[in-house]
Amino acid sequence: MKQPLAYRMRPQKIEEIVGQQHLVGPGKIIRRMVDAKLLSSMILYGPPGTGKTSIASAIAGSTKYAFRMLNAATDSKKELEIVVAEAKMSGTVILLLDEIHRLTKPKQDFLLPHLENGRIILIGATTENPYIAINPAIRSRTQIFEVKPLSEKEIASALKRALADKERGLGKLKLKLAATAQLHLCRATNGDLRSALNALELAAESTKPAADGTITITLKIIEECLQHKALVQDKNGDAHYDVVSAFQKSIRGSDADAALHYLARLLAAGDLISANRRLLTIAYEDIGLANPQAAARTVAAVTAAEKIGLPEARIPLANAVIDLCLAPKSNSAIMAIDAALSDIDKGGYGDVPAHLKDAHYRGAAKLGRGIDYHYPHEYPHDWIAQQYLPDPLKRKHYYQPKNNGRYEEALKAQYERLKTAQAKGLHL
Incomplete structure (x- = not known):
């Protein structure tokens, strides 16, 4: 049986890896390890199809070490023993252990000494948060790297x-991939290259060629092979971004009917990921401090949608959309952090005041660190006036509260009360 296209196209050396340049680009951590041949065990975590296995196989190909793949959930301790025996006989082995978060304690206890002596370079792969799902004994012996979804440009490059590749790819076929079909492959897979390659291969192998042998892959064929409809067929490929933009602007404008319409477009296209991401952003960007509980309810709705999937996911998401549309709005938080970031970008923001600097080490007092710091809990109402911002920014007011909800009205009153007391106290 022929191996899948996604398997055949796995990179054979680190330079062939698509995406993840924050890890494998020139001068980056994994590239440095490979160049110096000083590999350490690592855990790669991130969504499916983003290159965890590819990175492992490319590391092995670039370093010429033996490469073995096991699954922590389905492979037994016996398989681990075979890999370790091979490492003892022939030298270092790179072991890709998929679903490492499901590694049992007996398997873990067997592996640990071999990680420490360097016989096994473990590359664990997981979609779970390793800081929560993976045993501390494994975490302490590995470096943890996040693998991110690929961009549309990166997926297009891989396609x-x-x-073009005649040996490992589809280059021997006379394929014609429509621009709209390629764009949909790049967008609808949400950064999952494996899904894009699988759909492309299915389309190529299942589409009848024309009389001249040409296999034309249209948008309709890709929609069928992905089981994911395009939002609309538009020439410029802007429909996805247009719908997402209209979705957010409709909620921001408090039009529940329009927002439900654009949510329906996203869900009809099977784009649950974009709907969820946008709703979470909207909850904090556009409703924000005017109604923080709406944001909390949105997080709960998105979590429910992710657990139950489509078509039922439409129900909690519709609840969230209506809730956000009719909630009071405030963008004060995003405006505040963007104003602070703007000052950072401009530079010249000054040093941390000496009394706020870390004083938990010997010799700090000699450097003037922490002297004259007032511990607020020792004063009435657990507050005392003292300077916190650097000198050049000490009169800055980033947060500009609004009056669009009871919660932020209360925040505004407290903010102004404290700022007034601070100004008076610093001028005594």
């Missing part, structure tokens, strides 16, 4: 390579 182009697969179409």
Whole structure:
């Protein structure tokens, strides 16, 4: 049986890896390890199809070490023993252990000494948060790296390579991939290259060629192979961004009917991920401090949607959309942090005041660190006036509260009360 295209197109050396340049680009941590041949065990975590296995196989290909793949959930301790025996006989082995968060304690206890002596370079792969799901004994012996979804440009690059490669890819076929079909492959897979390659291969192998042998892959064929409809067929490929933009602007404008319409478009296209991401952003960007409980309810709705999936996911998301549309609005938080970031970007923001600097080490007092700091809990109402911002910014007011909800009205009153007391106290 022929191996899948996604398997055949796995990179054979680190330079062939698509995406993840924050890890494998020139001068980055994994590239440095490979160049110096000083590998350490690591855990790669991130969504499916983003290159965890590819990174492991590319590391092995670039370093010429033996490469073995096991699954922590389905492979037994016996398989681990075979890999360790091989490492003892022939030298270092790179072991990709998929679903490492499901590694049992007996398997873990067997592996640990071999990680420490360097016989096994473990590359654990997981979609779970390793700081929560993976045993501390494994975490302490590995470096943890986040693998991110690929961009549309990166997926397009990988598709182009697969179409051209005559040995491992589809280059021997006379394929014509419509621009709209390629764009949909890049967008609808949400950064999952494996899904994009699988759909492309299915389309190529299941589409009848024309009389001249040309296999034309249209948007309709890709929609069928992905089981994910495009939002609309538009020439410029802007429909996805237009719908997402209209979705957020409709909620921001408190139009529940329009927002439900654009949510329906996203869900009809199977784009649950974009709907969820946008709702979480909207909850904190546009409703924000005017109604923080609406944001909390949105998080709960998105969590429910992710657990139950489509089509039932439409129900909690519709609740969230209506809730956000009719909630009071405030963008004061995003405006405040953006104003602070603007000052950071401009530079010249000054040093941390000496009394706020870390004083928990010997010799700090000699450097003037922490002297004259007033511990607020020792004063009435657990507050005392003292300077917190650096000198050049000490009169800055980033937060500009609004009056669009009872919660932020209360925050505004407290903020102004404290700022007034602070100004008076600092001028005594």
